[in-house]
Amino acid sequence: MEARYSKQSRTIKTSLVLPPDINHIGTMFGGKVTSYIDEVAAIAATRHAQRTVVTASMDPVDFLSPIKRGDAVTVEGFVTWTGRSSMEVYVKVISENLYSGEKQLTATSFLTMVALDKNGKPAPVPRVIPETDEEKYLHRTAPERQRRRKERKQSFDTSFSLPINGA
Template sequence: MGNKLKLESGRSPRESEAIMTEMVLPQHTNAIGTVFGGVVMSWVDIAAAICAERHCHRQVVTASVDALSFLAPIKLGWIVTLKSSVNFVWKTSCEVGVKVTAENPRTGESFHTATAYVTMVALDSNGRPTLMPPVLPETDEQKRRHEEAKARRFSRLELKKQNEERQKRSGEQE
C-alpha cells in the first residue's frame, strides 16, 4: 500500500538512480585498444533501463538516445562507471541522463568519457505505453537537470516534426 501511494505521488531521482560498473575486456575493444562506441551505447542503454524501471516499477523500452557525446577514449583494462538518473517524466516516458566515467586502475585517474540522454517508455502488461509516476527533484542539481530536460524535449519534438515534414515532401516528389 505504501509503495503504491509513493508511485502515485512521485519519486525522487535518488530513489531510482543506478550505478553500473564494467571492466574493459579485449572483446570490448577495437584494433587500437579502446572501447567500441557501440559497447558504450549498449552499457548506456542498460543503465538507463535499470534506472527507468526502478522509477516506474514497470518494464520499459528505449524510445530514443539523444546527444550521446564521446568525450574521451576508454582503454583496455580500465574500469567504467555509468551513473544514471531520471531527469524528467512526461506522461508515459522519461528522460534518463547517463554519465560515463572511466578510471585507469594503475594511476587512479578518472575521466568523464561520455554523456547521454535516453528517453524510456513505460509499458503495461499488454506491452502498451502506460503512465509513469512524476519525478520530484530535490537538490539544486536535480532541479537544473529537470529544467534542462524540458528544453531537450522541445528540441527533440521540433526535430521530429521537421523530419516528418521532410519525409512527407520527399514522398510527394516520387
C-alpha cells in the first residue's frame, strides 16, 4: 500500500455563522462546532484511506475563543498519523470577523477515524508522509497521544452505568 502525503487529505470547510447556529448569548453552539469538526475529519480520513471511515474517538475539544453571529468559521483538518486501520486527524477551527478581517484560532481537536472494508471490518490504511513543520510535529508527537487515548479507554469503568429512563 502506497503512503500518502498529509496534504492529500487536507479538508477545509468555511461557513457563515447564522442565527440558527448561535446560542442565547450570541455565540456559536459548541455542538455545531463539534459537528463540523467530525464532518471535516471524516472527509480527510476518507480521502486518505479511500474507504468508508467511522469516528472511533474524539479527544477533548479545546474552545479557545468564541465564534460570533456573522463571523465566518473555517474548519481545517488533515491526517497526521496512521496505525494499521486507524488514522489520527488534527482539526482546527478559525473564526473570522468579516468586517475587520481579524482571525482567531477558536478550537482544536484530534479525532481517531477507522477505515472499514466492505464487510464493516477494520481495513488497512496507507502510512502518512508529513511535509510541513506543523505536519512533522504532529506526526512525531502522535504516538504519545495514542498512548494517552489507550490509557483513557482502559481506565473507563464499564461496570458502572446510569439508569435509563429512571429504571
